[in-house]
Amino acid sequence: MVEPAVDLTQTTESPAQVAPAPVPVLRADPPKVTPPAGRRAARPEPAPRPRVARPPRPVREPRAPRQAREPRPAPPRRESSADNELSLLTNERGWLVLLLIGVAGIAAARLAPGLPHQIRDVGAVMVSASLAGALAVRTGGRPFWAAGLATVLGGTAVVTESHRLLAGAAIGTGVLAATLAVMSTVPAATFARAIREAVVTTLIAWTGALGVVGYGHVTATDINLNRFGYVVLGLSLLGAFALVYRLGAGLHGLGRRGYVVAVGAVVMLALALAYSQAIAHWGSRDLVSTGDDLRDWTRTTLGAVPHPIVALLGYPALLWGVFMRARRRQGWWVSAFGVAATAPTTTRLVAADTGFGSVVLGAVYSLVIGVAIGYLVIRIEQSFTGTHGRRARRDEEAEAHRPEPGRLSPLH
Numbered sequence: 068m069v070e071p072a073v074d075l076t077q078t079t080e081s082p083a084q085v086a087p088a089p090v091p092v093l094r095a096d097p098p099k100v101t102p103p104a105g106r107r108a109a110r111p112e113p114a115p116r117p118r119v120a121r122p123p124r125p126v127r128e129p130r131a132p133r134q135a136r137e138p139r140p141a142p143p144r145r146e147s148s149a150d151n152e153l154s155l156l157t158n159e160r161g162w163l164v165l166l167l168i169g170v171a172g173i174a175a176a177r178l179a180p181g182l183p184h185q186i187r188d189v190g191a192v193m194v195s196a197s198l199a200g201a202l203a204v205r206t207g208g209r210p211f212w213a214a215g216l217a218t219v220l221g222g223t224a225v226v227t228e229s230h231r232l233l234a235g236a237a238i239g240t241g242v243l244a245a246t247l248a249v250m251s252t253v254p255a256a257t258f259a260r261a262i263r264e265a266v267v268t269t270l271i272a273w274t275g276a277l278g279v280v281g282y283g284h285v286t287a288t289d290i291n292l293n294r295f296g297y298v299v300l301g302l303s304l305l306g307a308f309a310l311v312y313r314l315g316a317g318l319h320g321l322g323r324r325g326y327v328v329a330v331g332a333v334v335m336l337a338l339a340l341a342y343s344q345a346i347a348h349w350g351s352r353d354l355v356s357t358g359d360d361l362r363d364w365t366r367t368t369l370g371a372v373p374h375p376i377v378a379l380l381g382y383p384a385l386l387w388g389v390f391m392r393a394r395r396r397q398g399w400w401v402s403a404f405g406v407a408a409t410a411p412t413t414t415r416l417v418a419a420d421t422g423f424g425s426v427v428l429g430a431v432y433s434l435v436i437g438v439a440i441g442y443l444v445i446r447i448e449q450s451f452t453g454t455h456g457r458r459a460r461r462d463e464e465a466e467a468h469r470p471e472p473g474r475l476s477p478l479h
Contacts, residue, residue, distance in 0.1 A: 162201035162210070163475075169193030170274050173281040184283060191281025192221040195236065198243040198275065205250050206310050207477045217243075224282065233282045234290055238299055240282075241413035244275020245303040248409040249385070249402055250310060250478070254393035254471050258445060261386045262438055267474075268385060268405065269434060272412035280416045292418055297340065300410040307403040314399065314478055332384060332404045339376055371429035373436055374411050381408025382437020387444050393469050408437065 172190025176182050200214035220239065224232035248271035255261035365372050381404070388402025415426045472478055 162197045162204060162214075165193055165197035166201070166274060169197060169281075170277050173277045177280075187281055187283060188225040191236075191240070191278055192218055192225060194274065194278030194281060195221045195240045195243065198240065198247055198278065202243055202247045202250065204475075204477060205247065206313070207479050221282075234295070237279045237282045237417075238295070238302070240278040241275055241299040241410065242302045242306060244272055244278065244413045245299065245406045245410040246306045246310065248272045248275070249307055249405045251474055252385070252389050252402060252405075253474050254398070254469055255389040256393040256468060258386075258390065258442060261390045261441070261445075264389045265382055265385055265408075265434060265438065265441075268409055269412065269430065272409040273430075275409075275413040276416045279413055290417075292414075295417065296411060296414045299414055300407065303406040303410040304403070307406045311399045311403050329400055332380065332401075336376065336380060336404075336407060339380070343375075366425070369428075369432065371425045371427075371432060373429055373432035374415075377408045377411050377430075377433040378436035379440065381405055381411070382434060383441040383444050384408075386438065386441030387448070390445055391448075392471070395469065408433070 169190040169192075172186050173194065176184065176187035176190065196214040196218045199217035200210040202208070203210040203213035217239070220232075221236045224236040248268040251271060252264045252268060255264055362372050384401055385405030385408055388398045388400075388405060391398030391401055412430060415430065416423070418426075
């Protein structure tokens, strides 16, 4: 048997001897690539994610339209007597009914002196209340409270029979009638319609005149007729100007011509009143007698004397104002001077020495003269605006339709 060869160069180690540590193998790192200056190292693009196909959404069926529910009828409301009275006062035409009833009572008392004076007193209070309510309805106020206040004041004056309270109630009735007569007008595109508005204002002013004389103690023997008329005219002018300004007519759109007209009307009115008073108080006897003779001759020849302020200022301003309002709203300022025609009309029946026929005939003469002057003023104003010839005036009148509420409707 052959024994394996033994390597003599190897030395035997003891079991306790530790094997030598392995020699570490050094590996060279990969070379770093430095990016050029001003550039960033490009990031590796991420791997695209696989898109998962989504299932299609189910199609919804359209909903059936809902059926509209029928509104339930409101239960009928029971109107009481107080509601009926309130609706009568606040209605657009309720004041007209009360006004006619009051005027009928006053006229019956004047035509039949044997009737109780309470009919005349109640008629006067009804006229004052209806005029106050109508003016409140027309200008957008509170008609119930206005009519109630007028009723209280008029009733107190009638019950107490105080001369001062009766004069105050008569003045208030005249102011209400004169102001309402102007505020109840509507725009007039043609001159014929302007004449119609002048007639309507005259009728309303005459109802106020009956209301003034309804307070029976107000006669020329108890009060100063001239002072009474001036107070009514002044308060009516202030009330008309305040209402026109409140309606939004404004002073910004008057223009140079409008300012000249307004200032001229005020100056003319002031001079006329001042001149008449100066002649009456400080005029010479010859001058005063000449004026009296002329008035007596006119009254004897024509049957009546026209009122100067009414004929020369009141009706021309009213006609021009309603004619202008069909074109622009600033015509309200000119229409406000129409109280120079309506205010004297409300006080014409107070004079005890003037018959009813003479007063009516004088009012007709004033209206005719005022219409003639108003026609001239309108034609002169149209010549300045460039409207020449009949055909041009017709075309302009056909286009002049500025809208405004009706005569019995609130203005705003």
